[in-house]
Amino acid sequence: MTIIAFNRYWVVRWPWMLVNVLVLALLLGLSFWQWQRAAEKNKTLARIANWQQQGPVDIARLSIINATARDGVQVNFVGRWLAPMVWLVDNKMVNGRIGYDVLIAVEDLSSPQHSAALLVNFGWVAAPLQRDLLPAVDVPAELRIEGIFRTRTKGFLLGTNIENNGVWPMRIQQVDAVSLSAFLNQPLISGVVYQEKNSPFLIHYRPVILPPERHKAYALQWLLLAVAVVVIALLASARKHPPGVEL
Numbered sequence: 184m185t186i187i188a189f190n191r192y193w194v195v196r197w198p199w200m201l202v203n204v205l206v207l208a209l210l211l212g213l214s215f216w217q218w219q220r221a222a223e224k225n226k227t228l229a230r231i232a233n234w235q236q237q238g239p240v241d242i243a244r245l246s247i248i249n250a251t252a253r254d255g256v257q258v259n260f261v262g263r264w265l266a267p268m269v270w271l272v273d274n275k276m277v278n279g280r281i282g283y284d285v286l287i288a289v290e291d292l293s294s295p296q297h298s299a300a301l302l303v304n305f306g307w308v309a310a311p312l313q314r315d316l317l318p319a320v321d322v323p324a325e326l327r328i329e330g331i332f333r334t335r336t337k338g339f340l341l342g343t344n345i346e347n348n349g350v351w352p353m354r355i356q357q358v359d360a361v362s363l364s365a366f367l368n369q370p371l372i373s374g375v376v377y378q379e380k381n382s383p384f385l386i387h388y389r390p391v392i393l394p395p396e397r398h399k400a401y402a403l404q405w406l407l408l409a410v411a412v413v414v415i416a417l418l419a420s421a422r423k424h425p426p427g428v429e430l
Contacts (some may be wrong), residue, residue, distance in 0.1 A: 306384030
């Protein structure tokens with residue numbers, strides 16, 4: 184099909200046009216998605232900065248904050264490890280090495296026993312060469328918890344989450360407060376504190392891995408590619424003379 188517009192003949196080939204429309208839609212969708220990610224990162228950073236200004240809290244104060252507003256709260260208290268419970272979060276790569284994040288449950292040392300407990304990601308430890316072996320971890324009975332509380336903890340799960348062989352530590356695939364609370368004799372606040380100081384393990388957690396500016400750059404990149412697709416399609420279909428006429 185040929186269309187005359189702007190003193191040009193435009194040859195429209197429907198299969199080619201469909202391919203271009205699909206590619207254009209994909210590129211625009213990727214651009215919009217990256218822009219949304221930038222907006223989400225900005226909100227996260229703003230929320231964390233706001234909680235930092237308000238100062239750290241202990242478990243008692245954390246528990247009375249609305250569950251939907253707890254994300255990003257700074258936590259600081261002296262905790263008691265609920266021994267012997269240690270969970271090793273599988274498939275954590277740091278500096279090119281595979282290992283585990285060490286997850287423990289603690290209660291506030293200043294609160295009565297069997298008050299609310301809290302999960303703490305204590306840092307990273309390298310995995311042994313043999314898959315059937317787990318690293319030995321040494322957790323102090325009492326420790327100062329200093330970190331950031333995050334409410335989004337679940338990741339992608341394939342198969343069984345907890346490898347429960349009746350011995351500690353136990354290997355898990357993702358942090359699920361509901362399933363882990365079954366090992367405790369007290370209520371568990373849903374979420375995880377990522378330790379930021381004073382840990383015998385390697386602290387590697389960052390609340391935001393890619394900054395908002397990086398996502399905006401990616402969004403612009405996909406948008407420019409979309410523009411390029413449109414320009415190339417127009418140039419390929421434009422004719423000065425009717426198709427089939429040679430001058």
